[in-house]
Amino acid sequence: NAGVMQNPRHLVRRRGQEARLRCSPMKGHSHVYWYRQLPEEGLKFMVYLQKENIIDESGMPKERFSAEFPKEGPSILRIQQVVRGDSAAYFCASSPERSYTGELFFGEGSRLTVL
Amino acid sequence: GQQVMQIPQYQHVQEGEDFTTYCNSSTTLSNIQWYKQRPGGHPVFLIQLVKSGEVKKQKRLTFQFGEAKKNSSLHITATQTTDVGTYFCAGDNAGNNRKLIWGLGTSLGVNP
Numbered sequence: 372n373a374g375v376m377q378n379p380r381h382l383v384r385r386r387g388q389e390a391r392l393r394c395s396p397m398k399g400h401s402h403v404y405w406y407r408q409l410p411e412e413g414l415k416f417m418v419y420l421q422k423e424n425i426i427d428e429s430g431m432p433k434e435r436f437s438a439e440f441p442k443e444g445p446s447i448l449r450i451q452q453v454v455r456g457d458s459a460a461y462f463c464a465s466s467p468e469r470s471y472t473g474e475l476f477f478g479e480g481s482r483l484t485v486l
Numbered sequence: 487g488q489q490v491m492q493i494p495q496y497q498h499v500q501e502g503e504d505f506t507t508y509c510n511s512s513t514t515l516s517n518i519q520w521y522k523q524r525p526g527g528h529p530v531f532l533i534q535l536v537k538s539g540e541v542k543k544q545k546r547l548t549f550q551f552g553e554a555k556k557n558s559s560l561h562i563t564a565t566q567t568t569d570v571g572t573y574f575c576a577g578d579n580a581g582n583n584r585k586l587i588w589g590l591g592t593s594l595g596v597n598p
Contacts (some may be wrong), residue, residue, distance in 0.1 A: 373544060419585060475519075477530070
C-alpha cells in the first residue's frame with residue numbers, strides 16, 4: 372500500500388522558470404493538501420483540494436501559484452516565474468473522506484531550489 | 487488571525503533526561519494533533535486529542551489537552567537518540583481537520 376508519492380524530490384530552477392510539483396495521494400484518499408516549509412520553520416497551509424475542486428486556497432499567494440487535482444492523475448502545484456523566495460520544501464498530504472483519527476498522511480516532499 | 491504558539495523553539499537534552507514541549511492557541515480548539523518530523527524527513531502523525539483535559543500515552547510519550555482546549559503539551563520520558571526531530575502541534579478550530587493551524591515546532595536534540 373503505497374503512501375503519498377511526491378515528485379520530483381528535488382527540483383532546481385532559475386529565476387523566471389516554472390516549477391511543477393506532483394502529488395499522488397494514498398489509495399482511497401480524496402482530499403489533498405499542499406504545505407510549504409521554509410528552513411527552520413513550521414508548515415504553512417497553502418491549499419486544500421478534493422477531486423476537481425479547490426476547497427480552500429486561502430494560504431496560496433494570489434499570483435504565480437496555482438493548484439489542481441484533476442479527475443484522473445496526480446495533484447499539481449504549479450509555480451510560474453519562480454523567484455528565490457520560492458525556495459522551500461513543498462509537502463503534500465492526503466486524507467480520506469472520513470477519518471477517525473484526523474491523521475494527515477504526508478509525502479516526502481519536493482525541495483525546490485531557485486538559483 | 488488565529489495563532490498557535492509553541493515553546494521552546496529548541497531544546498537539547500542529555501540522553502535519559504525528560505523533555506516537554508508546549509503548545510498554546512489564541513482561540514479554543516476543536517482538537518489538536520501532534521506530528522514528528524525527523525531531520526530531512528516529512529511530518530509523521532503521532533496523535534490527535536479531542537476531549538477537554540484529555541491525557542494519552544504512547545510508551546514514553548504523554549500528550550495532554552488543556553481543560554479550556556487552548557493548550558497542549560507533549561512530554562517525553564527518558565529521551566533516546568531516536569527521539570531527535572522537530573515536534574509540531576497543529577490545531578483545528580473547525581472540527582473537520584481540513585485546515586490545521588501549525589505551530590513552528592520544537593526542535594529536540596539528544597546528546598548520547
